[in-house]
Amino acid sequence: MATFTFPLFLSLLLPIFAFAASAETGTVGINYGRIADNLPPPEKVVALLKSQGINKVKLYDTDATVLTALANSGISVVVALPNELLSSAASDPSFADKWVQSNISHYHPKTQIEAIAVGNEVFVDPNNTTQFLVPAMKNIQSSLVKYNLSSIKLSSPIALSALNSSYPPSAGAFNPDLIEPVIKPFLEFLTQTSSYLMINAYPFFAYESTSDKISLDYALFRTNPGNPDSGNGLKYYSLLEAQIDAVFAAMSAVGHGDVKVVVTETGWPSKGDENEIGSGQANAAAYNGNLVKRILTGGGTPLKPKDPLNVYLFALFNEDQKPGPTSERNYGLFYPDEKKVYDIALTAAGLSGDQSSPANESKVQVPTASPSAGSTWCVANAKAGEEKLQAALDYACGEGGADCRPIQEGSTCFTPNTLEAHASYAFNSFYQKRARGTGTCNFGGAAYVVAQPPKYGTCEFPTGY
Incomplete structure (x- = not known):
């Protein structure tokens, strides 16, 4: 039974709360693809990014006009070395030197290059470039060091198909054929260089292929009963977080559980072919809109609650020359004429209603499963241990000013x-009373943010006071 000894742990909670106040939210960037013949010039694209408050962008090459346009913009950039150059970069250090000189040092730091994606989804490249990945990364890293650019991180985006198992998340495991030849040396490189793993994760694909088993609300960050994972004792309320934790589990299984993760691609198509189940403007608005809210209100995944989520939405524009099904040409948040495909907030200011939308924007109502959908709640992290949870509970109900009357004996949430x-009830009260502000759901790792209403008996967790 939980007991409330308000003064008992106050001295212990002071450093916990101080840590909580400094916690960071995640970041939202966007992928700027250019497989189209009708896009605005790079200068106008940079102006569009700035007008929307987007300060992180990911490219698929090192196009000179784009990198020049991004100079002195305040936008940090991830550039890419394409798959077709991996063999040359792996076999010839002088090629790596010339590539870094021409494509990185020529632009940086005026163009704020923060990372290089060496290849893209190499493990599924039909040209079989997997063997070149780690040698290419090592040569590029040596070149960065040579030209005093070692602050720029190196990684390579992997698709979730690199996992042999992803459900439940605790059973996440890499394809056995990849582990020794490339996964282990790749993750070892990331560890040695203090870099992070880039992953491309699309709940849309999982829902499309198994819509008879996966709830649409679960895929779209909307209210749902959640999916428990008996392997780690956690419960998941969003498919994306389950996918990310499956990657963490897979890395842990090969001895690299401490490597950070950045979601370098995720999105939902606003249009698709008749057989592309779940595609459509309303669902795209729901996925991206609720994802942005989830990221900017802080907290990590159930397995890594203290690690903020950082994502790059896919994509900036609809790209009319992309091959494949209709969905491939309809992931953009913007049409080529710079009008929005649908209206969602992309910044914290937008979430609080501080931004107004231009009158000519195309709008669509983001669907919700209930009046509370899209909100966030604060819950206890059971893995923090009883002592830390009790201490945080005592603080929240005492000096913290949470409304703990409903969890007293005989009350509605006892x-x-x-x-x-x-x-969880006390932490959520504390969090909601402080308008879900940055760092108000942490308590030194004893709590984290969720995007779905907590389920403890019949107790209702408020979203405001």
């Missing part, structure tokens, strides 16, 4: 009478 349930 049942279930567990430390986790009571702490």
Whole structure:
């Protein structure tokens, strides 16, 4: 039974709360693809990015006009070395030197290049470039060091198809054929260079192929009962977070569980062919809109609650020359004429209603499963341990000013009478009373943010006071 001894742990909670106040939210960037014949010039694209408050962009090459346009813009950039150059970069250090000189040092730091994606989804490249990945990364890294550019991170985006198993998340495992030849040396390189793993994760694909088993609400960050994972004792309320944690589990299984993750591509198509189940403007608006809210209100995945989520939405524009099904040409947030495909907030200011939308923007109502859909809640992290949870609970109900009357004996939320349930209610009250501000759901790792309403008996968790 949870007990409230308000003064008992106050001295212990002071450093916990100080840590919580400094916690960071995640970041939202966007992929700027250019497989189209009708896009605005790069200078106008940079102006569009700045007008929308987007300060992180990912490219698929090192196009000179784009990198020049981004100079002195305040926008940080991820550039790419294409798959077709991996063999040359792997076999010839002088090629790596020349590539870095021409494509990186020529532009940086006026153009703020923060990372290089060496290849893209190399493991599924039909040209079989997997063997060149790590040698190419090592040669590019040596060149960066040579030209005093070692602050620029190197990684390579992988598709979730690199996993042999992803469900439940705790069973995440890499394809056995990849582990020794490339996964282990790749992750070792990331560890040695303090870099992060880039992953491309699309809940749309999982939903499209198994819509009879996956709830659309679960895929779109909307209210749903959640999916428990008996392997790690956690519960998941969004498919993307489950996919990310499956990657963490796979890395842990090969001895690299501490490598950070950045989602370098994720999105949802606003249009698709008749057989592309789930495609459509309303669902795209729901996915991207709720994802942005999830990222900018802080907290990590259930497995890594203290690690903020950083994502790059796919994509900036609809690209009319992309091959494949209709969906491939309709992932953009913007049409080539710079009008929005649908209206969602992309910044914290937008979430709070501080931004107004131009009158000519195309709008669509983001669908919600309930009046609370799209909100966030704060819950206890059971893995923090009873001592830390009790200390945080005592602080929240005491000096923190949370409304803990509903979890007193005989009140509406006393049942279930567990430390986790009571702490979750108190943490959420604290979080909501402070308008879900940055760092108000952490308590030194004892709490984290979720995008779906907590389920503890019949207790209702408020979203405001």
